[in-house]
Amino acid sequence: MYKILVTKELAPKVKLFEVAAPEIAEKAKPGQFIILIIGKTGERIPLTITGYDRKKGTISFVFNEVGKxxxxxxxxxxxxxxxxxTGPLGNSSEIRNFGNVLCIGGGVMIAPMFLQVQALKEAGNKVTTVIGARIKDLLFFEDEMKAHSDKLYVTTDDGSKGYKGLDFLGKILAKEKFDHCVAMGPVVMMKNICEKTKPFGLRTIVTLTPIMVDGMGxxxxxxxxxxxxxxxxxxxxPEFDGHAVDFDGLIKRQRLFLPEERLSSLLWEKLGGCTCGGN
Ligand SMILES: Cc1cc2nc3c(=O)[nH]c(=O)nc-3n(C[C@H](O)[C@H](O)[C@H](O)COP(=O)(O)OP(=O)(O)OC[C@H]3O[C@@H](n4cnc5c(N)ncnc54)[C@H](O)[C@@H]3O)c2cc1C
Ligand code: FES
Known part of the structure; x- marks a missing residue:
């Protein structure tokens, strides 16, 4: 059993949990994830580790309330x-002094990107960070990112804060030479970023989030x-060279169970919604 020590709402339907999990905290590294089951019969869901404190024996993760x-x-x-x-799972991120680094975090994945930004800065990189969300109310960690980045750009899909969309990236890439780029966020966003960085030959590492079950291969x-x-x-x-990823195939597979996912969430809500974890 893993006790929830802190809960914090970062944005509407976006929550941070800090949980006592000393054996995971001991080994966790940026880029890795956990798989949790709420109750005895619940489904397994993967979430990226957004922080860990080895002394306190805690880990944190941030999640978007999207389904049941x-x-x-x-x-x-x-x-x-x-x-x-269960965790930490997956390979950790490559953290070293690349030189000039571009970090792009979108939606709920702004949270794990913050861990990467801190680690890349500590490794001696010059870090330019971009955070993006659909609308300004869904942005978070702006001050934290600013404190750990050499430059911070903010973007929203609807233009309610900062740049509108990701088109401005082209201008940044044309002006400044980067040695390494990391992108975490919705698959469509990562695909869009890779299309922009490819012409500049900028190696772009993306975190892929397909549907998972066991998380162990x-x-x-x-x-x-x-x-x-x-x-x-x-x-x-979960990190791969974004220029080599078949994003369209991934998008198709992510949508395989959409009707079942919608039905499951609807039935759960109709039955009153509880935290017991059962299906
Ligand atoms: C390695 C990895 C790391 C992840 N890290 C995070 C994280 O840090 N924070 C976070 O909020 N989410 C993260 N996800 C996605 C998260 O696992 C899903 O949102 C979650 O499983 C949805 O469960 P659900 O029952 O609430 O929704 P479901 O009913 O399963 O799905 C509801 C909606 O969410 C979409 N969805 C389902 N699974 C995924 C998925 N794997 N990726 C994207 N969309 C999905 C569905 O297409 C559907 O539209 C990660 C996924 C992976 C594979
Ligand atoms: S979730 Fe990767 S092999 Fe099962």
Missing amino acids: TTKQLGLMEEGECIETI MCGVCRVTVAGKMKFACVDG
């Missing part, structure tokens, strides 16, 4: 316990195509 399980999780309170958390559900080869995002990733 994340909505259930969002109802949990400080002091309650999550049944199981056994079920094959998380398969993605990278450089024409099948990879399992949970054990071969």
Whole structure:
């Protein structure tokens, strides 16, 4: 059992949880993820580790309430316990002094990007950060990012704050030479970024979030195509060279169970919605 120590709403339907998990905190590194099960019979959901404190024995993660399980999780309170958390899973990010680095975090993935920004800055890089969301109310960690970045750009899809959309990236890339780029966010956003960085030959590492089940390379559900080869995002990733990723294939696979996911969330809400974790 993993006790929830702190809950914080960062934006509407976006929550940060800090949880007691000493054995995960001991080994966690930027870029890795956990898989949690809320109750005894709940589904397994992967979430990226957004922070860890080895002394306190805690980890944190940030999640968007998009479907049944994340909505259930969002109802949990400080002091309650999550049944199981497995991790840290996946490979950690490559953190070293690349030189001039561009970090782009979109939506809920702004949170794990903050961990990368801190680590890349500590490794001696010059860090330019871009954070983006659909609308200004969904932006968070702006001050924190500013404090750890040499430059910060803000963007929203509707232009309610900062630049409108990601087109301004082209201008930045034309003006300044970057040695390394990391992008985390919705798949469509990462695809868009890779199309912009490719002409500049800027290696772009993306975090892939396909549907996962075991997270240990056994079920094959998380398969993605990278450089024409099948990879399992949970054990071969979750970070990959974005210029080699088949994003369209990933988008198709992410939508495979959309009707079932919608039905499951609807039924759960109709039945009154609880945090017991059952299906
Ligand atoms: C390695 C990895 C790391 C992730 N890190 C985070 C994180 O830090 N924070 C966070 O909020 N989410 C993260 N996700 C996505 C998260 O796992 C899903 O949002 C979650 O499983 C949805 O569960 P649900 O039952 O609430 O919604 P579901 O009913 O399963 O789905 C509801 C909606 O969310 C979409 N969805 C489902 N699974 C995914 C997915 N894997 N990626 C994107 N969209 C999905 C569905 O297409 C549907 O539209 C990560 C996924 C992976 C694979
Ligand atoms: S989630 Fe099963 S192989 Fe990756």
